[in-house]
Every structure is written in C-alpha cells, then in structure tokens.
Amino acid sequence: MYIQQLYTSCISEAAYYIESNGEAAIIDPLRDIDAYLNLAKERNTTIKYIFETHFHADFVSGHIDLSKATGAPIVFGPAAKTNFKIENATHLQEYKLGNITLQVLHTPGHTLESSCFLLKDENNNPHAIFTGDTLFVGDIGRPDLSSGNMSSEELADIMYDTLIATIVPLNDNVLVYPAHGPGSSCGKSLGPNTHSTIGEEKRTNHAFQYKNKEDFIKSVTDGLNAAPVYFAVNAAINQKGYDAIDEVKKRGTIVLSIEEFKTLAKEDAIILDTRHANIFTQGFVPSAIFIGLEGRYAEWAGSLLPFDKKIILVTEIGKEEESVIRLARVGFDKMVGCLQGGFDAWRSAGEKVDMIIDVEPDELIMDLPHDPNITILDVRRETEFADGHLKDASNLPLSEMTNITQLAQFEDDENIYVHCAGGYRSVIAASILKKEGIHNLRNVLGGWAKIKMEESVEIVKESSVLN
Numbered sequence: 001m002y003i004q005q006l007y008t009s010c011i012s013e014a015a016y017y018i019e020s021n022g023e024a025a026i027i028d029p030l031r032d033i034d035a036y037l038n039l040a041k042e043r044n045t046t047i048k049y050i051f052e053t054h055f056h057a058d059f060v061s062g063h064i065d066l067s068k069a070t071g072a073p074i075v076f077g078p079a080a081k082t083n084f085k086i087e088n089a090t091h092l093q094e095y096k097l098g099n100i101t102l103q104v105l106h107t108p109g110h111t112l113e114s115s116c117f118l119l120k121d122e123n124n125n126p127h128a129i130f131t132g133d134t135l136f137v138g139d140i141g142r143p144d145l146s147s148g149n150m151s152s153e154e155l156a157d158i159m160y161d162t163l164i165a166t167i168v169p170l171n172d173n174v175l176v177y178p179a180h181g182p183g184s185s186c187g188k189s190l191g192p193n194t195h196s197t198i199g200e201e202k203r204t205n206h207a208f209q210y211k212n213k214e215d216f217i218k219s220v221t222d223g224l225n226a227a228p229v230y231f232a233v234n235a236a237i238n239q240k241g242y243d244a245i246d247e248v249k250k251r252g253t254i255v256l257s258i259e260e261f262k263t264l265a266k267e268d269a270i271i272l273d274t275r276h277a278n279i280f281t282q283g284f285v286p287s288a289i290f291i292g293l294e295g296r297y298a299e300w301a302g303s304l305l306p307f308d309k310k311i312i313l314v315t316e317i318g319k320e321e322e323s324v325i326r327l328a329r330v331g332f333d334k335m336v337g338c339l340q341g342g343f344d345a346w347r348s349a350g351e352k353v354d355m356i357i358d359v360e361p362d363e364l365i366m367d368l369p370h371d372p373n374i375t376i377l378d379v380r381r382e383t384e385f386a387d388g389h390l391k392d393a394s395n396l397p398l399s400e401m402t403n404i405t406q407l408a409q410f411e412d413d414e415n416i417y418v419h420c421a422g423g424y425r426s427v428i429a430a431s432i433l434k435k436e437g438i439h440n441l442r443n444v445l446g447g448w449a450k451i452k453m454e455e456s457v458e459i460v461k462e463s464s465v466l467n
Contacts, residue, residue, distance in 0.1 A: 001098075004017040006039075012183040014181060019098070020097050020100040025047070027117060029066050030060075031065070033062040050073065051130075052238075054110065054113050056179075058330070060330065073087045078113065079113040090104070090106075110141030111155075112155075115132070118174075129175070133178070133179050136180060137178060137195070138206070173197060174198045185225070185227065188224065207220070228399070230307070234302075249324055252337070264310060270306075270312070273313075274292055274316075275292060277424055277427040280292065284355065288431065290428055300425075303402075307332060309334065311336065357443065376393040378448070379426055388448070388461055390460070391458045414440065417441070418444065423445055
C-alpha cells in the first residue's frame with residue numbers, strides 16, 4: 001500500500017494518490033493532471049478510479065480530463081448529479097484497489113453530496129480516511145456553500161448528525177487526510193497541518209467539543225466571512241464540465257505581438273501582469289492589474305477578475321504556461337495570449353509605461369504630521385485591521401475592491417499610502433486604483449509587519465470586532 005498527498009500550497013489543496021498491487025486511485029485531482037499521470041507511469045501502475053469527495057467550490061477538479069486520459073470512472077457519493085458520466089456510489093459501498101479497499105461514507109453537511117473515503121488495509125482494518133471538506137485539521141467544512149437550496153443552519157444540523165454517526169465511531173488511530181490545509185476559505189480556521197488522526201481531532205477540533213446540537217450550529221454558522229465570489233462559479237463548473245486543460249493552455253500561451261496585444265486591450269481584454277511585486281512597481285503596461293505568481297495568485301484572480309472577459313498576460317519569460325494553468329485551476333478559460341518578450345519588449349519598443357512609487361515605512365511615519373492630505377489605505381481583512389492599525393487609517397479589504405463605488409470615495413488631492421500585511425496585496429490594490437485613474441498613491445514596502453516596528457508609531461485596536 002502506498003499513499004501520497006499532492007499538496008498545492010497556493011490554493012491550500014490536497015489531492016491524493018493511493019496505490020496497491022499495481023492499481024491506483026486519485027482523490028480530488030486538480031485540473032492540471034500531469035502530476036497524477038506521471039506518478040502512475042513512474043510507479044508502473046494503472047489508475048483504476050477517480051474519486052471526488054464533493055463539488056469543489058475553490059478549484060476546478062481534473063476529474064473529467066483524467067477520466068478521458070485513463071478510462072477510469074469518476075466516482076461521486078450519493079446525491080451528486082452532473083452533466084457528464086459518473087458513477088454514484090451508495091453509502092458503505094466498497095471499491096477494491098489491489099489488496100486494499102476504499103469504502104464510501106456519505107457525509108452530507110458541507111454540501112449535500114459530500115462523501116468521505118475510508119481506506120481499509122490488506123487485513124480489512126481501517127487505516128485512513130480521506131475527508132474532503134467534511135473534516136479538516138482543527139476545523140470542519142463551512143456549511144454555507146451548499147449545492148442545494150438549504151440554509152447554513154440546516155446544513156450545520158446535518159453536519160452535526162454526520163459527525164456523530166459517521167466520524168466519531170472511527171478508531172482513534174485512523175489517519176485523517178483532508179482536502180485542504182491552512183489558508184483555505186473552505187473552513188473558518190484550519191489548523192497548521194495537512195493531516196491528522198481521528199483521535200487527535202476528537203481531542204482538539206472545536207467541532208467535537210460542543211455539548212449539544214444547538215451550540216454546534218450556532219458556533220459553525222456565526223462569524224463566517226463572505227465566500228469568495230468565484231466559489232459559486234467553480235462549483236458549477238465541476239458539476240457541469242469544462243474545456244480540456246490542453247486547449248486552455250494552447251489558447252492562453254499564444255504569443256502576441258505588441259500590436260496584437262494593444263488591439264485586444266482596446267477590445268476590453270483584461271491585462272494581467274504576473275511578475276513579482278517588486279518588479280511590477282518599477283514599470284508596467286498602463287491599466288494592467290498585478291497579481292503575482294509569488295502569492296495566492298489563483299485565489300486573488302478568482303476574487304477580483306471577471307470570468308466573462310478575455311485575459312491577456314504579461315509574464316516573466318518562461319512563466320507563461322504556469323500563469324495560464326494556475327488561472328485555469330480556479331475556472332478561468334478565456335486567456336487568449338501572452339505578450340511576446342514580456343514587459344521588457346514593451347518598454348524597448350517605446351510604448352507608454354506606468355509605475356507605482358514604493359516607499360519605506362519610515363517615510364510614511366515622517367510625512368504623517370506634516371501632510372494633512374495623507375490617506376492611509378489599509379487593504380488587509382477587517383479582523384487583521386482590528387488587531388492593530390495606524391491611527392486614522394481607512395480599511396478597505398482587497399476583496400472588496402471590485403466595488404467601483406468604494407473606489408470613487410478618493411479625492412484628487414489625497415496622497416494615498418497603500419499597505420497590507422507584507423506587501424503583496426497592497427501592490428494588487430495599487431494596480432486596481434491605477435486602472436481606475438487614481439494615480440496619486442504610494443505603496444508601503446513591507447506592509448504592516450514593518451510599519452508596526454517603527455518608533456513612535458501609534459497603534460489602534462478595534463476591540464468591538466475582536467470580541
């Protein structure tokens with residue numbers, strides 16, 4: 001028996017390769033499937049099954065392409081309905097894989113079709129459970145992403161019954177392999193690890209500590225941040241189907257001359273620059289939006305960019321395909337090419353260039369007492385802002401910067417200093433402001449992590465939000 005977790009940190013996603021006696025199964029594959037095909041080839045095994053724990057909302061799964069490439073059936077649990085061929089397993093149905101068995105456990109709550117897969121070893125003893133978004137390390141899947149028409153409270157009610165009836169009876173030594181780790185928006189507060197045991201979760205996971213169902217429902221439904229806007233898009237794609245990833249890559253990596261690039265831009269294509277933040281601020285194509293590959297690139301693209309517009313890319317040389325694939329993971333398929341030669345070619349051709357002025361935190365602190373027109377724009381999440389911010393700073397979370405009304409609040413005479421926690425989100429925010437015609441701004445290098453270290457800085461907390 002062999003198990004490998006294939007973890008993609010930028011979207012906090014875990015897929016799984018399970019193998020026994022020359023046969024393999026893949027659980028919750030990403031849209032780009034080469035890693036699974038290559039692993040099976042290296043290990044001289046045949047992919048026999050593709051298991052899906054539920055209709056994922058935070059990424060597009062590779063189940064359709066992987067099934068076409070291998071001939072393996074796509075297996076969902078009960079209640080899953082799709083526009084393509086699948087096998088609906090029943091609760092407790094078993095699938096043989098070499099000398100081991102995978103048993104389907106229908107575990108509704110996160111969504112109605114959610115299911116876990118219990119792996120039994122060669123002696124038919126429960127060894128591990130692949131929990132999807134039903135159970136995480138330290139948390140459970142949020143109940144407000146239903147694929148049906150039920151309320152969060154109704155799904156939380158079902159989730160409580162699921163945990164008591166299906167998860168709690170498992171032996172403490174059973175390994176827990178969830179679909180997500182820290183940073184995922186599919187739960188409220190996932191722990192730092194990407195695997196655990198049933199015993200550890202019973203002892204430490206908040207979901208198992210409530211004395212009654214009412215307390216459980218209240219806890220898991222209170223304080224949920226709004227789900228990223230792309231979640232509904234991705235869930236629908238996973239249920240209805242999508243273009244083959246090879247076609248998306250082919251379209252997205254078409255080489256565009258400067259004139260072709262400019263023509264598409266005039267046709268309202270989005271210019272997306274995926275270079276590093278520190279490079280982008282020094283010069284970029286006017287109206288480009290920055291979302292760099294070094295951060296949670298796909299998530300921010302899904303949260304900030306429309307899915308119905310064409311996207312043209314400016315990348316580092318050699319990063320064209322990566323830029324396209326990582327967008328495709330969250331459902332984008334309208335990428336139509338990359339600027340030939342990247343930004344250097346654009347600048348060398350004498351085309352217009354824009355830039356963002358970077359400043360160190362000490363410059364901001366020195367300017368504050370002397371410039372009455374300074375606006376400090378903190379683009380961190382509300383809870384981050386509440387935990388400590390500069391006096392008189394304004395909080396506009398980056399996730400809300402798709403609202404043009406919010407951006408219209410800034411006056412022409414304001415000197416806007418933008419910062420986040422470390423310097424990635426602030427550059428995204430600054431690029432959005434620039435695109436909307438707001439140019440009198442500065443990006444504070446190092447963000448709050450460096451600002452709060454400055455001498456004489458006055459830090460304010462919002463206790464009403466934190467309590």
